[in-house]
Amino acid sequence: MTEYNQSFEEEQERFHEVKTVIKNRLNKLMKRVKRIRTDVLDLRKEFFEDVTVNLTEMDDAIETQASLKQQAEFLSERERHHDQQDQSFRQLTRLYDQPYFGRIDFKEDGETAVDAIYIGTSSLLKKNEEDFYVYDWRAPIASMYYDYPPGASQYQAIDETITGEMTLKRQYVVKRGELEGMFDTGLTIGDGLLQQVLGETADTTMKNIVATIQQEQNKIIRHEKKKDLIVQGVAGSGKTSAALQRIAYLLYRFRGELTAEQMLLFSPNPLFHTYVSQVLPELGEDQIEQVTFYHYLEQELGRRFVIETPFDQLEVLLTGEVTESRQVNMQYKASLQFKEKVDHYLEQLKYRGLAFRNIRFRDHVIVSKQELSRYFYKMDQNESVQVRLSQLRDFILASLKEEQKQLMDADWLEDELELLDLDDYQAAYEQIEGEQDTMDWFNQTEREQQILKLRLINKLFKPLRKKIKRLQFVDTKRTYLRLFDHADATDEQFNHVRLETRQQLLDNFLTYEDATPFLYFEKVCLGFDEQGSIQHVILDEAQDYSLFQLAYLKRIYPNSQMTLLGDVHQTLYLHGLNDDHVLKSLTDADVLTLNKSYRATEQLVNFSKGLAKQDAYTIEPFVRQGDKPNIYEVETEQMMMHKIYDELQAFQAQGFEQLAIITKTKQEAKKVTDWLQLNDTQAHLVTVETHEFEPGIKVLPVYLAKGIEFDAVIVYDVSEKHYYNELDQYLLYTASTRAMHALTLVSHQTVAPWLKAVDASTYQHHKIMEIQLPKKGDA
Numbered sequence: 153m154t155e156y157n158q159s160f161e162e163e164q165e166r167f168h169e170v171k172t173v174i175k176n177r178l179n180k181l182m183k184r185v186k187r188i189r190t191d192v193l194d195l196r197k198e199f200f201e202d203v204t205v206n207l208t209e210m211d212d213a214i215e216t217q218a219s220l221k222q223q224a225e226f227l228s229e230r231e232r233h234h235d236q237q238d239q240s241f242r243q244l245t246r247l248y249d250q251p252y253f254g255r256i257d258f259k260e261d262g263e264t265a266v267d268a269i270y271i272g273t274s275s276l277l278k279k280n281e282e283d284f285y286v287y288d289w290r291a292p293i294a295s296m297y298y299d300y301p302p303g304a305s306q307y308q309a310i311d312e313t314i315t316g317e318m319t320l321k322r323q324y325v326v327k328r329g330e331l332e333g334m335f336d337t338g339l340t341i342g343d344g345l346l347q348q349v350l351g352e353t354a355d356t357t358m359k360n361i362v363a364t365i366q367q368e369q370n371k372i373i374r375h376e377k378k379k380d381l382i383v384q385g386v387a388g389s390g391k392t393s394a395a396l397q398r399i400a401y402l403l404y405r406f407r408g409e410l411t412a413e414q415m416l417l418f419s420p421n422p423l424f425h426t427y428v429s430q431v432l433p434e435l436g437e438d439q440i441e442q443v444t445f446y447h448y449l450e451q452e453l454g455r456r457f458v459i460e461t462p463f464d465q466l467e468v469l470l471t472g473e474v475t476e477s478r479q480v481n482m483q484y485k486a487s488l489q490f491k492e493k494v495d496h497y498l499e500q501l502k503y504r505g506l507a508f509r510n511i512r513f514r515d516h517v518i519v520s521k522q523e524l525s526r527y528f529y530k531m532d533q534n535e536s537v538q539v540r541l542s543q544l545r546d547f548i549l550a551s552l553k554e555e556q557k558q559l560m561d562a563d564w565l566e567d568e569l570e571l572l573d574l575d576d577y578q579a580a581y582e583q584i585e586g587e588q589d590t591m592d593w594f595n596q597t598e599r600e601q602q603i604l605k606l607r608l609i610n611k612l613f614k615p616l617r618k619k620i621k622r623l624q625f626v627d628t629k630r631t632y633l634r635l636f637d638h639a640d641a642t643d644e645q646f647n648h649v650r651l652e653t654r655q656q657l658l659d660n661f662l663t664y665e666d667a668t669p670f671l672y673f674e675k676v677c678l679g680f681d682e683q684g685s686i687q688h689v690i691l692d693e694a695q696d697y698s699l700f701q702l703a704y705l706k707r708i709y710p711n712s713q714m715t716l717l718g719d720v721h722q723t724l725y726l727h728g729l730n731d732d733h734v735l736k737s738l739t740d741a742d743v744l745t746l747n748k749s750y751r752a753t754e755q756l757v758n759f760s761k762g763l764a765k766q767d768a769y770t771i772e773p774f775v776r777q778g779d780k781p782n783i784y785e786v787e788t789e790q791m792m793m794h795k796i797y798d799e800l801q802a803f804q805a806q807g808f809e810q811l812a813i814i815t816k817t818k819q820e821a822k823k824v825t826d827w828l829q830l831n832d833t834q835a836h837l838v839t840v841e842t843h844e845f846e847p848g849i850k851v852l853p854v855y856l857a858k859g860i861e862f863d864a865v866i867v868y869d870v871s872e873k874h875y876y877n878e879l880d881q882y883l884l885y886t887a888s889t890r891a892m893h894a895l896t897l898v899s900h901q902t903v904a905p906w907l908k909a910v911d912a913s914t915y916q917h918h919k920i921m922e923i924q925l926p927k928k929g930d931a
């Protein structure tokens with residue numbers, strides 16, 4: 153028997169031993185969970201039966217209420233217990249499928265024994281509750297698995313550094329719950345296992361990478377300094393993966409201090425939400441809230457304005473419909489220069505300029521806007537706008553009270569008493585009962601009327617009071633509009649876009665670039681309602697945020713640490729954050745880079761790196777072999793569609809399932825989908841409304857493919873007519889880097905200049921003058 157075989161046999165024995173332990177624990181737990189579930193169901197049943205009885209007599213009702221309260225507490229305690237057991241059950245079930253994926257043998261300096269440390273997605277303790285069958289991948293000792301090759305190594309325990317020697321590093325191949333193989337590894341974590349994992353076909357959801365996290369990714373995952381973290385990583389280098397494992401790591405490391413509800417992930421599009429949704433549950437952690445920045449803007453402003461989506465903004469650019477002033481607007485409103493202007497204007501509002509609304513009840517103006525303005529600007533100018541607004545609010549609320557008193561004699565009030573509901577009458581009745589000893593019958597009737605009128609007035613004034621408490625007496629839109637009233641001799645860009653901005657605001661329309669400045673203005677003006685409970689914000693595709701947006705996020709989440717993940721090569725928007733130096737001026741962050749691309753084969757990376765901006769970061773492929781990409785230059789549009797059709801067939805014949813055709817715009821995506829469907833090919837059109845990832849062929853514009861990957865990709869019409877400006881270079885790079893195993897680009901006639909600049913040895917170029925026609929469905 154070879155040494156390998158003997159070790160493998162020993163490993164298999166241990167593997168089964170651990171699985172048996174897990175199975176036994178699962179059996180026990182299952183019985184317990186079942187028992188608690190039955191308890192909970194019985195309790196719930198009793199609870200609802202009790203609710204329906206004994207509520208007619210007052211004494212019984214009080215008794216029932218007390219007993220219900222007690223039962224409700226007991227029930228929720230049992231439910232909590234049930235949830236905990238259920239969670240342990242799910243954790244053990246996950247471990248049963250794959251108890252561990254790696255092992256290191258470590259001899260601590262000064263000790264003689266070598267400890268075998270098995271590493272898995274969560275810990276499994278032995279009966280003595282001290283030793284481990286399996287260590288959680290996030291445990292301090294497990295960090296050596298990711299950070300060191302065999303030899304001298306160390307890890308950071310809670311308050312000391314432990315040094316020693318790693319005598320073995322091993323990885324396991326586990327499939328369908330069985331140990332199928334193992335690799336003893338050298339320098340990096342098993343190229344062998346990584347090769348295997350990366351060679352697999354794509355899935356509709358992202359997978360976790362804990363078994364094969366690379367050293368440079370581990371630095372991101374375990375970055376614990378109180379500073380922000382900027383990750384600049386090339387396409388496919390594992391930024392999103394590292395971010396998700398980082399969330400799981402931080403939730404483990406700061407258990408008790410940090411919860412999933414205190415973390416927030418800003419993601420690029422709704423499809424991406426679903427794509428990454430499985431990773432945290434797979435790692436045994438709760439999902440964290442995910443939101444797109446647009447969705448956030450919608451929540452804040454959507455009731456008052458129509459807001460352009462970022463995708464519609466991009467479409468304006470991509471379809472060539474963009475005017476010069478719109479381009480200026482996109483860049484200017486995204487800039488810190490414009491933020492400074494807004495800040496300056498906000499400063500001036502201390503002395504003049506705030507616009508107010510009349511405080512009106514029905515047709516009667518209680519306090520006029522002019523009066524509010526006079527009152528406001530008479531207050532001490534050393535006080536901030538926010539302090540003065542809260543004083544003004546108190547003044548208005550007092551005026552409302554006065555008005556309410558006066559209305560008590562209004563004739564219409566009696567007529568409207570019917571607007572009151574049963575509860576109001578009941579409350580008035582109870583109040584009278586409390587007071588009845590002090591008045592005779594006649595007074596009682598009058599008093600009842602009075603109480604009812606008072607209740608009615610309070611009810612009628614409630615919405616107004618609510619608005620006033622929210623400072624809605626300040627007309628923020630009109631105040632903001634005044635910023636655009638006059639030209640500014642020192643600011644050409646401002647003058648260029650001033651009138652258009654004014655008109656759009658008047659029409660209650662906000663372009664995507666205008667929404668954040670307006671929201672910022674409003675929040676600062678009224679006093680920022682800071683989201684103090686959020687402790688950690690993760691910004692994926694950070695290069696797509698503007699500096700203004702980033703400054704906004706820094707302000708609204710002041711207690712939060714930020715992790716920004718971006719790729720300067722994939723900047724799609726005109727306002728894109730592709731200058732690290734400017735970015736660093738906003739945040740004192742640590743910067744880590746990821747240069748190796750894991751998604752694609754070496755051939756695909758070598759090609760796509762030719763499309764990246766040359767002066768930016770270097771891009772290295774992970775060595776995995778495949779075919780060179782193909783570029784087909786064809787004479788007619790019809791030929792292009794046929795080529796796409798043929799390529800899809802060829803990809804499917806090779807066993808690829810997740811196929812994508814990536815276009816520049818949504819209209820093109822629609823056109824291609826229609827053509828394919830007419831030609832008996834099932835293709836799914838992906839739009840901004842698509843939340844679920846269908847398996848099979850997808851057709852989508854490049855901005856919706858962000859962050860996602862496919863087995864094989866066809867980039868639609870890469871001709872010079874189509875991709876010619878600077879932004880187009882980023883688009884081509886982003887589209888081409890979505891492919892894992894195969895890539896084809898089709899061009900209607902001459903290819904784009906960016907492609908001509910790519911090293912010709914990295915792809916196969918085919919010029920096709922003729923193609924087998926016709927196919928069904930052609931016009």
Ligand SMILES: Nc1ncnc2c1ncn2[C@@H]1O[C@H](COP(=O)(O)OP(=O)(O)OP(=O)(O)O)[C@@H](O)[C@H]1O
Pocket residue numbers: 346349350359361364365366369385386387388389390391392393394719750751858859860861889
């Ligand atoms: N250490 C790793 N082990 C296994 N797979 C990995 C590893 N790192 C990255 N990958 C895989 O590489 C692919 C790209 O990862 P990911 O999507 O996280 O990269 P990204 O940098 O966010 O990409 P992009 O910016 O292009 O969207 C995924 O399939 C991911 O599972």
